[in-house]
Amino acid sequence: MQDFRGKVAFITGGGSGAGLGQAKVFAEAGCKVVIADIRKQALMAAMDYFKTKNHAVHAIELDITDRNAFERAADETEKVFGTVQLLFNTAGVSQFGPIEKSTFDDWDWQIGVNYGGVLNGVKTFAPRMIAHGQGGHIVNTASMSAFNASSIAGIYSVSKFAVRALSEAFRDALAKYNIGVSCLCPMNINTEIADSVKTRPAKYKSTGFDTDEREIAALREIYAHGMDPEELARHVMEGIKKNAAYIIPYPEARQPIINSIKKIVADILPADPVAPAPDQAAMQKGMEAMRAWRDVRQEIEKEEQQKFDKEMAERARS
């Protein structure tokens, strides 16, 4: 996608931080923008800004973990602006603590928002984007934590690794519909994420992490030195234009990513020089079985595509 004028963009987490930056930059480029967020106050403050700009922006209060509400938000968007060509799954939360002390509530909240919310976004909008046939682009926000996991940020990393995998899988699937998928992996952004623990619902109140105001203040200090959200959004726009699989506009990310991949590759090599050589005949049979399965899969996909094309043709005729 090169021209953003007149396109409809749906942005989760659009009330603040990276999502708000995307809303500002893409509205400026001529998009009609829906900002969706769980925090009504943040949406109201954002709308005050957009009213001064006379941009076509509409706000929807949405908890991205609620699948029915997501469908309703998609219906509302289509009613207000028409079909969506740009989806930004940006909303996310973080809370840190030693992973061995985590409760299931700690997992259910962070995984539910950071991974579940992205999944719900893609599952809600991808079928609509396929059906309207105009092509489009989806940007899922992961993090540099999608490449490395540690105890303290463990749950967050698990959620972001999953967003990476989901993005790669849907990128593979949606290319044939002219829908690009990019995975945005920021390092540090100047946003309100230090306070995200305050949006944690009461139903997930059991926690193994002792987050307090001292930690929130210390985290705010880190994020205050991060990239400006609008600058990040301009990189996102360039990434969409190039249909980049990954958008990582931080040169300092290169070495940590290389290091983490090197660690994995190093473990592939046989550590024991007297280890038995791989059984070539068995490997050959395995490859043949893999090729046979791929042929079957392609046959099924061909039939599915023919069914889809027929449905589309019938819909166009009626």
Ligand code: NAI
């Ligand atoms: P932010 O807190 O400023 O913005 C996130 C927005 O998501 C907030 O307005 C919040 O109300 C909303 N939100 C939270 N839970 C929600 C839910 N259940 N439903 C709907 N909206 C919800 O934080 P930021 O930094 O802009 O976060 C955006 C994304 O960037 C997140 O996915 C985060 O993990 C990611 N990220 C942030 C980094 C940073 O340094 N700030 C670094 C790497 C990734």
